[in-house]
Amino acid sequence: RKEVEQDPGPFNVPEGATVAFNCTYSNSASQSFFWYRQDCRKEPKLLMSVYSSGNEDGRFTAQLNRASQYISLLIRDSKLSDSATYLCVVNILTGGGNKLTFGTGTQLKVEL
């Protein structure tokens, strides 16, 4: 079983739609959680951290469910510019380590 699993998609949605991605992780010792965004043929960039209490950044809302070991990302009022691959990322702190484990990503295509 992969440490971090995501539905690869693609999710094809019309502009203005609300779309949600889920991600599950296998290691219950995971400490920190993130969503990264990767545009085609570009490097990944941090979109937002995910906190236990849930957090929101504009049109983006991230949730964490530790009991079920899943993380979600909700995008409201989607824009064409949201088209990208969204990577679910988990950190397990080990001996002072700072090591991230990435999911393979969920592809989003926002269409007119």
Place this chain on the structure above:
Amino acid sequence: DAGVIQSPRHEVTEMGQEVTLRCKPISGHDYLFWYRQTMMRGLELLIYFNNNVPIDDSGMPEDRFSAKMPNASFSTLKIQPSEPRDSAVYFCASNLRGLAGGVDEQFFGPGTRLTVL
């Protein structure tokens, strides 16, 4: 700041040749990471350094891969000899561990697209 710098951006080589990828992290960052990305396996951590010291190289596929960080501003990833299955995008990333010891954002370079024929 210029961000993480990687070179070359593209590399095409023949099987059996030595390949050297280079990375300059963001100034002041104390962690440096090498990743490999393929369609099948996604983004995989190969090795990472803290203060120029290798901390975890468990992701390095085999002895053909080696990485060095001779100083705080430079790292190399070498593949010798290269094989077609090494074809991938190789990313370098860096970050600065927060004072609270938490995990901070990793900043990625633009990547090196390697093709081994």
